[in-house]
Amino acid sequence: xxxxxxxxxxxxxxxxALYGEDIDxxxxxxxxxxxxxKVTKANEVPKKVQDTLLKVGVDPGxxxxxxxxxxxxxxxxxxxxxxxxxxxxGMNVAIDKYGWLKDYMWKAVAPDTDKYTAQTALRESAExxxxxxxxxxxxxxxxxxxxxCMFIGDEKVMQTxxxxxxxxxxxxxxxxxxxxxxxxxxxxxHVGVSExxxxxxxxxxxxxxxxxxxxxxxxxxxxxMVGDDSTYISNYILTSPVRSIQSYPTAYCSxxxxxxxxxxILGGQKDSILDMGSRVLLEGRGSSSEMVSRAVxxxxxxxxxxxxxxxxxxxxKGHLECHGLVLSDDxxxxxxxELEGSSTELEMSHEAAVGKIAEEEVxxxxxxxxxxxxxxxxxxxxxxxxxxxxLPPELATETKRMLDMSLKGM
Amino acid sequence: MVKxxxxxxDLAVEVNNKEILSDVDLYIGKGETHVLLGPNGAGKSTLFxxxxxxxxxxxxxxxxxxxxxxxxxxxxxxxxRMGMGVSFQNPPAIRGVKLGDLxxxxxxxxxxxxxxxxxxxxxxKLKFDENFLERDVxxxxxxxxxxxxxxxxxxxxxxxxxxxxxxxSGVDIENVELLAEEINTLLxxxxxxxxxxxxxxxxxxxxxxxNFVGADTAHVLMDGKIACSGNPxxxxxxxxxxxxxxxxxxxxxx
Numbered sequence: 001x002x003x004x005x006x007x008x009x010x011x012x013x014x015x016x017a018l019y020g021e022d023i024d025x026x027x028x029x030x031x032x033x034x035x036x037x038k039v040t041k042a043n044e045v046p047k048k049v050q051d052t053l054l055k056v057g058v059d060p061g062x063x064x065x066x067x068x069x070x071x072x073x074x075x076x077x078x079x080x081x082x083x084x085x086x087x088x089x090g091m092n093v094a095i096d097k098y099g100w101l102k103d104y105m106w107k108a109v110a111p112d113t114d115k116y117t118a119q120t121a122l123r124e125s126a127e128x129x130x131x132x133x134x135x136x137x138x139x140x141x142x143x144x145x146x147x148x149c150m151f152i153g154d155e156k157v158m159q160t161x162x163x164x165x166x167x168x169x170x171x172x173x174x175x176x177x178x179x180x181x182x183x184x185x186x187x188x189x190h191v192g193v194s195e196x197x198x199x200x201x202x203x204x205x206x207x208x209x210x211x212x213x214x215x216x217x218x219x220x221x222x223x224x225m226v227g228d229d230s231t232y233i234s235n236y237i238l239t240s241p242v243r244s245i246q247s248y249p250t251a252y253c254s255x256x257x258x259x260x261x262x263x264x265i266l267g268g269q270k271d272s273i274l275d276m277g278s279r280v281l282l283e284g285r286g287s288s289s290e291m292v293s294r295a296v297x298x299x300x301x302x303x304x305x306x307x308x309x310x311x312x313x314x315x316x317k318g319h320l321e322c323h324g325l326v327l328s329d330d331x332x333x334x335x336x337x338e339l340e341g342s343s344t345e346l347e348m349s350h351e352a353a354v355g356k357i358a359e360e361e362v363x364x365x366x367x368x369x370x371x372x373x374x375x376x377x378x379x380x381x382x383x384x385x386x387x388x389x390x391l392p393p394e395l396a397t398e399t400k401r402m403l404d405m406s407l408k409g410m
Numbered sequence: 411m412v413k414x415x416x417x418x419x420d421l422a423v424e425v426n427n428k429e430i431l432s433d434v435d436l437y438i439g440k441g442e443t444h445v446l447l448g449p450n451g452a453g454k455s456t457l458f459x460x461x462x463x464x465x466x467x468x469x470x471x472x473x474x475x476x477x478x479x480x481x482x483x484x485x486x487x488x489x490x491r492m493g494m495g496v497s498f499q500n501p502p503a504i505r506g507v508k509l510g511d512l513x514x515x516x517x518x519x520x521x522x523x524x525x526x527x528x529x530x531x532x533x534x535k536l537k538f539d540e541n542f543l544e545r546d547v548x549x550x551x552x553x554x555x556x557x558x559x560x561x562x563x564x565x566x567x568x569x570x571x572x573x574x575x576x577x578x579s580g581v582d583i584e585n586v587e588l589l590a591e592e593i594n595t596l597l598x599x600x601x602x603x604x605x606x607x608x609x610x611x612x613x614x615x616x617x618x619x620x621n622f623v624g625a626d627t628a629h630v631l632m633d634g635k636i637a638c639s640g641n642p643x644x645x646x647x648x649x650x651x652x653x654x655x656x657x658x659x660x661x662x663x664x
Contacts, residue, residue, distance in 0.1 A: 358502065360502045361502050361504045363464055363465075363486065364498070364501055364502050364504070365504075365507075365512075366485070366486040366487045366490070367462055367464075367486055367490060367496050367498075368490065368512065368515070368516050368563060368567065369487060369490040369491050369515070369516065369567065370487065370515065371487045372485075372487070378507055378511075379504060379506075379507065381506065381507075382504055382505055382506025382507035382508075382546070383505060383506055384506070385506045386506070
């Protein structure tokens with residue numbers, strides 16, 4: 001690792017994040033890579049793990065998947081790939097294989113962003129890399145998605161991962177990622193640093209389902225570099241209880257006519273604190289962005305739905321939309337849409353609405369024989385089941401299935 | 411003597427502490443179809459919502475007996491599960507709730523992955539297709555589509571007592587006949603009067619639908635009271651000639 005990166009990380013060791021509760025990293029155990037046995041196929045991981053994977057859209061049967069990567073705690077346990085168009089491997093393998101990879105490390109996410117990125121960088125240097133490397137080859141178009149899973153199997157573990165995803169020129173890449181915890185785990189910490197690079201004319205769709213245990217803290221850190229004429233689409237689904245998640249991915253639309261879409265579906269349950277944002281910097285001529293989120297708060301949950309859209313050159317366009325339903329008096333939704341225009345000839349707008357379930361909709365459904373509770377839950381599921389756009393038909397069906405499954409718990 | 415399905419006696423109803431209906435007596439026998447006429451604001455829709463048991467409509471006096479059971483205090487869900495049904499004039503759109511999913515629940519096949527053949531036949535009959543079932547209920551539906559979807563949902567539910575609120579408003583002539591045909595099916599009109607099991611109460615403004623759906627009795631609701639009851643054809647004829655006032659005066663003479 002470059003000495004400069006390490007130096008920065010060292011300095012930021014104690015640096016608190018801008019948002020979210022500060023987490024004492026000393027409370028967690030740093031397990032070594034190699035703690036969990038490697039397998040050659042996804043369906044060879046323990047049965048219990050397989051059941052959990054299915055819940056987050058990762059298919060152990062690898063049906064209609066072009067490849068799989070599974071990390072349990074700190075160990076990459078499974079890597080398979082059946083496609084010639086894409087590559088998927090552990091970061092430790094990729095670093096040995098590709099000397100140039102260092103040019104992509106810590107470029108979209110700064111190592112000194114906060115203590116979590118710093119910790120990931122320091123661990124990477126001390127213990128070796130974890131996380132995955134994914135790359136689509138120039139001009140390729142693999143319709144079947146790659147699937148990656150970050151799984152926490154042991155109690156009190158601090159999982160760190162550093163992922164790099166590169167779409168080469170004119171390629172199309174689809175990724176499904178699922179993050180989950182084992183049945184016996186109640187508390188743990190997940191830190192995932194993901195850096196995306198979209199070269200000219202490429203497209204990445206990244207669909208992520210989270211299903212953590214109730215005492216898990218999650219701190220993903222994501223940066224996306226979007227080149228000329230390329231498109232990045234992120235879909236995020238979380239409906240299960242968790243202790244806290246704080247995430248604020250940033251996409252840099254520096255390419256001409258680049259486009260970024262963030263779509264999030266958030267269901268807050270129990271004591272969950274979900275602090276989710278997305279930021280897009282429109283710096284390339286003709287670049288555009290849409291950010292759409294749907295949030296429902298139940299029980300004592302708190303949801304912060306942030307969005308920041310910055311237009312910095314002429315002829316850019318962006319829209320930010322955040323709709324929330326507050327279902328209990330003890331829960332809260334805090335919508336913070338921000339628009340920043342620092343150029344002429346740009347077009348940016350936002351739309352935020354937080355409210356309750358419309359009574360007349362409930363009455364309509366009760367007049368069809370549903371109970372009030374059944375009606376309310378049907379309306380809530382309907383509210384959250386937004387049409388996720390931008391996916392190829394095969395993946396759209398699969399994503400719809402994943403979403404329906406997630407919404408069953410709401 | 412026809413067996414009574416619905417008995418409304420001395421009913422008074424308040425909405426937001428304001429009395430909207432009072433002294434309402436209405437008896438509907440098994441197999442009968444009644445028509446409810448009256449000027450805007452007379453309380454026709456209020457009566458429907460009260461019969462359905464919507465919470466805003468407070469019964470301050472009287473009782474509603476349905477199938478020999480006092481349902482005055484029952485929830486909407488319970489009344490509907492006992493066999494009441496309604497087609498609304500302006501139902502709300504519900505984002506993300508697919509018409510097809512709603513039909514499954516209404517037809518008691520909520521757990522099935524696909525809509526049954528029986529239901530699909532009805533869907534086709536109401537001039538809808540599979541794509542339409544994927545649409546969010548009432549969202550962006552045209553006037554005619556709303557009415558057809560309401561009737562389709564009733565066909566799925568098969569209620570014993572059905573309230574129709576302006577089933578023909580905003581519908582073109584061709585579709586009025588189609589709707590009338592299905593309303594007739596819902597109300598057992600294809601059977602001999604004595605053999606009919608289903609009853610209906612229909613709100614209509616223009617009475618156009620009555621050219622296709624036969625009614626046994628008409629009631630005129632004025633200022634929250636039933637001012638007149640009688641032969642539907644005669645009453646409508648009077649209203650056409652002299653308006654509601656004249657019709658009621660005439661009732662007083664009879």
